[in-house]
Amino acid sequence: xxxxxxxxxxxxxxxFTHLLFDVASPLGEVTVVPPPPGSSYQFAVxxxxxxxxxxxxxxxxxxxxxxxxxxxxxxxxxxELVYVGYAHRLAYAGPxxxxxxxxxxxxxxxxxxRSNTRYRVMWEKCLWGDLQPRxxxxxxxxxxxxxxxxxxxxERLGRR
Numbered sequence: 001x002x003x004x005x006x007x008x009x010x011x012x013x014x015x016f017t018h019l020l021f022d023v024a025s026p027l028g029e030v031t032v033v034p035p036p037p038g039s040s041y042q043f044a045v046x047x048x049x050x051x052x053x054x055x056x057x058x059x060x061x062x063x064x065x066x067x068x069x070x071x072x073x074x075x076x077x078x079x080e081l082v083y084v085g086y087a088h089r090l091a092y093a094g095p096x097x098x099x100x101x102x103x104x105x106x107x108x109x110x111x112x113x114r115s116n117t118r119y120r121v122m123w124e125k126c127l128w129g130d131l132q133p134r135x136x137x138x139x140x141x142x143x144x145x146x147x148x149x150x151x152x153x154x155e156r157l158g159r160r
């Protein structure tokens with residue numbers, strides 16, 4: 001379903017498992033992985049920022065912390081991975097970058113769950129996170145991290 005279009009920018013489509021910011025001549029593909037139990041709508045602005053940089057961006061919809069659901073949604077990941085917050089602890093799909101890094105704590109999971117107005121979940125299940133080291137590059141907080149994200153994507157996709 002097409003949700004909207006920005007002239008000369010991107011077309012926004014909703015596929016339920018993810019939002020797609022589709023640009024005409026993309027420089028590459030990027031998947032934004034929000035922290036569970038976050039919906040794609042909560043983190044759509046990050047997808048819009050990536051699309052504005054010229055990349056086709058998917059923002060995954062992870063409204064639950066069920067491992068089976070997370071695995072199904074992560075199957076839609078493609079291209080470079082950009083994790084938000086503590087997402088790489090619960091929904092790791094491979095090496096990538098982290099923006100707005102934060103720890104997997106009760107308060108952080110509760111905050112994401114409460115701001116997810118589209119879905120209501122038992123967020124306590126989200127605290128099973130894997131604390132093993134992950135292969136990620138921490139870029140910092142947005143909007144200050146945006147230039148670092150742009151450079152990181154360009155380097156990963158051979159644009160620099």
